[in-house]
Amino acid sequence: MPPAAGFDCLLLLLADDLSPLFALMSAISVVVTQNTHSRKTKMKKTLAAAIISSVFASGASYAANIYQGEDGSEVNLYGRLGYNITDKATDDGDTEGQFDARLGLGGSQRINDQVSVIGWAEYQVGAAEFENGFSDDNQSLTPRYVWAGIDAGDAGQITGGRVASGIIWFSDIVDVFHASDVALGRQISQIDNSATQTFRQDGTLQYQNNFSGLDLSVAYIFGDGGSESGLNDDELDYGYNTALRYAIQLGNEMTLTPVVAYQYNENKGGDESTFWGAGANFVAGALTIGMEYSENELDYTGISDKSKDEVFEAIVAYNINDFWTVRGGYRNLDNTGGDELELDEYTLEGQYRLTSRSSIYADYVIRDGKNGTMNGQSVGFSGDADEDFYNVGLRYEF
Numbered sequence: 001m002p003p004a005a006g007f008d009c010l011l012l013l014l015a016d017d018l019s020p021l022f023a024l025m026s027a028i029s030v031v032v033t034q035n036t037h038s039r040k041t042k043m044k045k046t047l048a049a050a051i052i053s054s055v056f057a058s059g060a061s062y063a064a065n066i067y068q069g070e071d072g073s074e075v076n077l078y079g080r081l082g083y084n085i086t087d088k089a090t091d092d093g094d095t096e097g098q099f100d101a102r103l104g105l106g107g108s109q110r111i112n113d114q115v116s117v118i119g120w121a122e123y124q125v126g127a128a129e130f131e132n133g134f135s136d137d138n139q140s141l142t143p144r145y146v147w148a149g150i151d152a153g154d155a156g157q158i159t160g161g162r163v164a165s166g167i168i169w170f171s172d173i174v175d176v177f178h179a180s181d182v183a184l185g186r187q188i189s190q191i192d193n194s195a196t197q198t199f200r201q202d203g204t205l206q207y208q209n210n211f212s213g214l215d216l217s218v219a220y221i222f223g224d225g226g227s228e229s230g231l232n233d234d235e236l237d238y239g240y241n242t243a244l245r246y247a248i249q250l251g252n253e254m255t256l257t258p259v260v261a262y263q264y265n266e267n268k269g270g271d272e273s274t275f276w277g278a279g280a281n282f283v284a285g286a287l288t289i290g291m292e293y294s295e296n297e298l299d300y301t302g303i304s305d306k307s308k309d310e311v312f313e314a315i316v317a318y319n320i321n322d323f324w325t326v327r328g329g330y331r332n333l334d335n336t337g338g339d340e341l342e343l344d345e346y347t348l349e350g351q352y353r354l355t356s357r358s359s360i361y362a363d364y365v366i367r368d369g370k371n372g373t374m375n376g377q378s379v380g381f382s383g384d385a386d387e388d389f390y391n392v393g394l395r396y397e398f
Contacts, residue, residue, distance in 0.1 A: 156209030166217020307338025
């Protein structure tokens with residue numbers, strides 16, 4: 001089904017499949033509402049709850065302050081716990097219960113009124129990144145972000161380590177579902193084995209600042225000099241990226257925010273990865289619409305064919321009230337010259353907030369794609385490209 005027709009029939013396609021999931025959520029919400037109705041008027045109205053991707057990017061922006069020194073130094077803590085019931089990527093449609101968690105700790109120390117030393121370390125606990133195929137072994141604790149740097153106020157911020165890439169500004173446009181996996185830049189780990197797509201790579205030096213409303217991010221990626229296989233073909237030689245974001249105020253609570261991003265990586269075997277993307281999100285009160293397009297091309301030394309991913313994604317999110325948010329999305333991924341994966345999927349999700357930062361959710365994903373093939377092995381994307389799946393879960397953040 002072409003992208004233009006996706007949203008027209010999304011609700012119709014999913015209505016029957018989602019009814020038992022939303023029935024479960026509705027039953028839970030009745031119990032919770034009876035106990036929380038008296039505090040409903042005290043809950044903050046959060047438009048940003050429709051797009052919770054800032055938490056996915058880094059918990060630093062949501063961390064709680066646990067220490068504040070007289071000299072201005074501080075220590076912050078962030079945590080997220082989640083339990084999800086799903087039949088995604090399981091054998092014969094079996095249902096599984098999956099737990100994952102994130103734990104982050106960081107802070108700052110003032111040098112003077114304008115400059116501070118900053119740092120953040122955040123780890124994935126459980127098997128979330130392993131389940132998504134971004135880790136080669138099932139480690140119980142894997143680093144998401146580990147960086148230190150200097151915050152120089154109006155002069156900008158410099159960070160080094162496994163940083164939150166500025167390309168996250170781009171992925172945030174459509175990364176709004178609780179249990180979905182991001183498709184853009186999925187091939188980059190073949191060039192740099194430390195990479196989680198374009199979001200996180202070891203050995204990165206990054207500068208970010210805002211110039212009269214224009215957000216700028218530039219980074220050089222040194223890599224960490226390590227290769228899990230001992231081969232040059234997955235050890236990064238160098239890379240660089242940049243991202244630009246600008247928020248245009250349209251009045252009447254309406255904002256249009258276009259984003260562009262670019263990244264280049266080359267490994268020590270001479271293989272290259274080029275990524276670029278452009279998109280925008282539009283916010284009008286309780287309504288958010290996002291759309292983006294990206295390409296990721298691998299150019300292997302000694303091989304004439306280039307592996308190219310073309311990805312189109314679009315989402316709509318609406319805050320019904322302080323408690324309920326609904327979201328719908330469409331994604332199309334088409335690879336040529338590589339594994340030939342074809343992904344065509346529609347997602348519908350409902351979220352009920354138990355508190356301002358914790359919620360229950362349910363989603364259903366319809367897929368009509370085709371698995372690819374690489375080295376004689378079938379290649380899907382978090383499961384088979386033609387198998388529907390659902391998620392029902394609870395997320396608690398602190």
